[in-house]
Amino acid sequence: MDFDLSKPQKLLKxxxxxxxxxxxxxxxxxxxxxxETAHDEGLWRAxxxxxxxxxxxxxxxxxxxxxxxxxxxxxxxxxxxxxxxAFLSTLFAAALVERAGSAEQRAKYLEPIAAGELKATVALxxxxxxxxxxxxxxEASRGGGGFNLKGRKLFVPDAGVADVLVxxxxxxxxxxxxxxxxxAEGVTVKPMPSMDATRKLYEVRFEGVSVxxxxxxxxxGDARGALQGASEVAxxxxxxxxxxxxxxxxxxxxxxxxxxQQFGRPVGSFQAVQHMCADMLLMTESARSAAYYAAWxxxxxxxxxxxAVSVAKAYCSDAYREVANRGxxxxxxxxxxxxxxxxxxYKRSKxxxxxxxxxxxxxxxxxxxxxSDE
Amino acid sequence: MDLNLTPSEREFxxxxxxxxxxxxxxxxxxxGGGSEDRAEYIEYLRAWQRxxxxxxxxxxxxxxxxxxxxATLLEQAIFQEELARANAPQLVGTIGLSLxxxxxxxxxxxxxxxxxxxxxxxxxxxxxxxxxxPNAGSDLAALGTKAxxxxxxxxxxxxxxxxxxxxxxxxxLLLVRTDAEAPKHKGITCLLADMHAAGVxxxxxRQMSGDSGFNEVFFSDVRIGPSQVLGEVNKGWTTAITxxxxxxxxxxxxxxxxxKRQLEALIARSKTVERDGRPAxxxxxxxxxxxxxxxxxxxLRLNTNRALTSLSKAGAPGAEGSIQKLYWSEMNQRxxxxxxxxxxxxxxxxxxxxxxxxxxxxxxxxxTIEAGTSEIQRNIIAERVLGLPKSY
Numbered sequence: 029m030d031f032d033l034s035k036p037q038k039l040l041k042x043x044x045x046x047x048x049x050x051x052x053x054x055x056x057x058x059x060x061x062x063x064e065t066a067h068d069e070g071l072w073r074a075x076x077x078x079x080x081x082x083x084x085x086x087x088x089x090x091x092x093x094x095x096x097x098x099x100x101x102x103x104x105x106x107x108x109x110x111x112x113x114a115f116l117s118t119l120f121a122a123a124l125v126e127r128a129g130s131a132e133q134r135a136k137y138l139e140p141i142a143a144g145e146l147k148a149t150v151a152l153x154x155x156x157x158x159x160x161x162x163x164x165x166x167e168a169s170r171g172g173g174g175f176n177l178k179g180r181k182l183f184v185p186d187a188g189v190a191d192v193l194v195x196x197x198x199x200x201x202x203x204x205x206x207x208x209x210x211x212a213e214g215v216t217v218k219p220m221p222s223m224d225a226t227r228k229l230y231e232v233r234f235e236g237v238s239v240x241x242x243x244x245x246x247x248x249g250d251a252r253g254a255l256q257g258a259s260e261v262a263x264x265x266x267x268x269x270x271x272x273x274x275x276x277x278x279x280x281x282x283x284x285x286x287x288x289q290q291f292g293r294p295v296g297s298f299q300a301v302q303h304m305c306a307d308m309l310l311m312t313e314s315a316r317s318a319a320y321y322a323a324w325x326x327x328x329x330x331x332x333x334x335x336a337v338s339v340a341k342a343y344c345s346d347a348y349r350e351v352a353n354r355g356x357x358x359x360x361x362x363x364x365x366x367x368x369x370x371x372x373x374y375k376r377s378k379x380x381x382x383x384x385x386x387x388x389x390x391x392x393x394x395x396x397x398x399x400s401d402e
Numbered sequence: 403m404d405l406n407l408t409p410s411e412r413e414f415x416x417x418x419x420x421x422x423x424x425x426x427x428x429x430x431x432x433x434g435g436g437s438e439d440r441a442e443y444i445e446y447l448r449a450w451q452r453x454x455x456x457x458x459x460x461x462x463x464x465x466x467x468x469x470x471x472x473a474t475l476l477e478q479a480i481f482q483e484e485l486a487r488a489n490a491p492q493l494v495g496t497i498g499l500s501l502x503x504x505x506x507x508x509x510x511x512x513x514x515x516x517x518x519x520x521x522x523x524x525x526x527x528x529x530x531x532x533x534x535x536p537n538a539g540s541d542l543a544a545l546g547t548k549a550x551x552x553x554x555x556x557x558x559x560x561x562x563x564x565x566x567x568x569x570x571x572x573x574x575l576l577l578v579r580t581d582a583e584a585p586k587h588k589g590i591t592c593l594l595a596d597m598h599a600a601g602v603x604x605x606x607x608r609q610m611s612g613d614s615g616f617n618e619v620f621f622s623d624v625r626i627g628p629s630q631v632l633g634e635v636n637k638g639w640t641t642a643i644t645x646x647x648x649x650x651x652x653x654x655x656x657x658x659x660x661x662k663r664q665l666e667a668l669i670a671r672s673k674t675v676e677r678d679g680r681p682a683x684x685x686x687x688x689x690x691x692x693x694x695x696x697x698x699x700x701x702l703r704l705n706t707n708r709a710l711t712s713l714s715k716a717g718a719p720g721a722e723g724s725i726q727k728l729y730w731s732e733m734n735q736r737x738x739x740x741x742x743x744x745x746x747x748x749x750x751x752x753x754x755x756x757x758x759x760x761x762x763x764x765x766x767x768x769x770t771i772e773a774g775t776s777e778i779q780r781n782i783i784a785e786r787v788l789g790l791p792k793s794y
Contacts, residue, residue: 029404029405029406029407029408029411029476029707029710029711030403030404030405030711031403031405031704031707031708031710031711032403032708032711032712032715033403034403037403097403282788282789282790285790286789286790286791293791294790294791296784296790296791297790297791297792297793298793299777299780299781299784299793301790302780302781302784302785302788302790302793303777303780303781303784305784305788305790306728306779306780306781306783306784306787306788307780309725309783309787309788310725310728310729310783313705313708313725314701314704314705314729316708317701317704317705317707317708318697318700318701318704320403321405321704324403324405335700336700338697339696339697339700339701342693342694342697343697343698343701388690391689391690391693391694391697392686392689392690392693394693394696394697395689395690395692395693398669398692398693398696399669399672399683399689399692
């Protein structure tokens with residue numbers, strides 16, 4: 029047994045840290061926060077040149093065809109940099125296409141995604157804000173050799189910059205996955221300004237949008253299973269990203285505690301401060317164990333994978349928030365300012381907490397998995 | 403990253419599992435809850451260790467030349483897991499096997515090795531650890547048990563406390579002050595003390611859980627010869643740290659299986675106790691708590707596997723032990739509190755599930771104090787892992 033990154037995985041992680049430090053420093057993050065979409069074409073190109081937009085995409089579709097542990101290693105560094113933009117949204121959509129799409133559809137979407145020429149997102153949540161697929165109400169009506177969409181989706185990440193929105197809708201008792209171009213007739217995208225400005229949310233309205241039968245993803249397959257599988261992949265990647273954010277907060281806080289002087293001593297020499305830092309380490313390392321295990325279990329198709337993803341997300345949701353909380357507390361007043369970069373991570377911890385389901389949602393999933401009598 | 407067992411690790415596990423299947427006493431069947439102080443019970447446990455010894459399963463981490471198997475860290479973890487999985491009796495000689503033996507191997511004389519190591523392995527001689535004192539707990543180096551020189555010999559006077567296994571021990575790894583003038587870390591000596599010597603008195607301490615797991619030990623003019631010094635005179639602190647590092651390198655691998663069994667019992671119980679006229683297991687709040695207990699335990703398992711990997715690569719035990727101890731002790735308290743909330747007044751009954759929940763709740767209260775308080779573990783993490791300045 030070896031629960032550690034391999035040499036190539038470590039090298040990949042180090043190169044990700046170096047590239048993101050160069051291309052996505054805190055100053056750049058702040059500039060992008062202030063833009064409408066938080067997207068920067070130059071930065072996106074840089075990610076694509078590394079192959080990251082296609083890291084999980086099979087080689088047949090022009091990707092690197094690597095596993096989730098490699099993706100987690102890169103995502104951890106993205107979280108450390110608080111990378112703004114549509115990376116995770118595109119990854120989620122790509123995972124959905126990979127699972128639900130025909131060979132033609134996979135080629136159509138995954139090749140340009142891997143090449144960095146296409147960004148995508150999944151339009152899932154509605155008014156209930158529930159991540160449970162059973163709570164979805166938007167009905168796709170059949171007609172004209174395809175489906176017609178009328179209604180709205182909320183909290184859709186990166187819809188302002190995604191070229192394609194994969195809308196999850198109801199078709200009676202089953203689900204359908206309908207890819208819609210952002211610019212298609214009848215599609216309106218309106219920002220929903222939210223706390224974390226590095227990850228923009230949108231309301232998407234569909235006013236009689238037609239999707240031809242040939243466009244429908246997973247028409248003859250298991251759309252629900254594909255959605256679940258893709259959600260698990262995206263959730264595991266998000267958890268790794270959260271670990272990177274926690275690590276940044278921990279490192280920054282410990283550094284500050286070593287240098288900030290009060291009563292003639294560094295504040296980090298006081299046990300009240302030391303113990304908060306020790307707890308931050310414990311939570312960060314525990315989150316790391318859980319996130320990488322989820323990534324490994326999904327890659328290996330381990331029977332525990334589904335529970336592992338929920339264990340990771342439930343833990344990371346609480347832990348990132350708590351680590352960020354303590355980070356601000358140790359910093360004192362400066363940590364509460366707009367000027368200090370802690371605010372970026374404090375807000376990211378909150379938006380990540382609810383994305384793909386919060387701790388309560390995932391604990392109930394765990395309960396279903398471990399308490400059933402089967 | 404590969405979390406599967408290697409073929410040789412699997413082989414080791416299967417071999418020990420098969421041995422346990424044939425050798426765990428049938429009448430044991432998970433017995434032996436509380437009292438560890440009955441003579442008969444002690445004899446029973448000695449016989450069990452003897453059986454392990456005869457099968458070649460005692461002291462597996464020790465080098466082969468001293469009667470061990472030279473087991474890897476991961477094999478040691480598998481060993482603990484399998485013992486717990488088989489619900490085997492506890493190892494009465496655990497302090498000798500995991501703490502005293504490795505320290506004698508590291509620092510002892512040839513005579514000490516020959517005299518003590520075989521007896522530790524076979525369980526013929528049980529050890530306790532005379533470290534803590536009434537006024538030296540977290541600040542262990544403040545210990546005051548006196549060792550006055552009388553010719554070559556030492557005359558010991560003083561008191562130790564919280565000494566597990568003292569009521570059945572034949573020997574004690576004893577820390578004493580040999581130089582009262584020197585700075586506190588530099589006047590300590592480590593002795594191998596005969597618990598049957600004249601002047602040694604053991605008084606069991608009854609815990610709030612009702613049982614007597616640890617003791618007070620009084621030394622009154624106890625004579626100990628110079629051949630019984632482990633390490634060097636006045637360098638006992640180094641010996642103590644060697645011993646404690648070995649203690650903390652045991653990452654709590656066996657206890658996890660016990661936790662897992664308790665959680666499974668709690669989940670089963672949640673289906674039989676009621677809440678608002680329905681099984682508690684259908685109550686969303688109960689489900690949240692059980693899921694939280696499950697995920698915390700799962701993360702303990704994962705943290706352990708990561709720590710084992712990192713210890714295997716680094717060679718020497720680091721602060722991993724402190725992180726593990728802090729995590730599992732606080733987790734265990736939370737989980738037993740969930741159990742109490744789910745079971746209500748049943749959880750406090752001495753006859754409900756043989757008093758297991760009542761006992762566990764009280765016993766866990768000690769977890770964040772014994773073997774280094776949570777505060778000491780946080781200090782260690784802050785200073786040794788995070789590099790923060792010392793607070794004292």
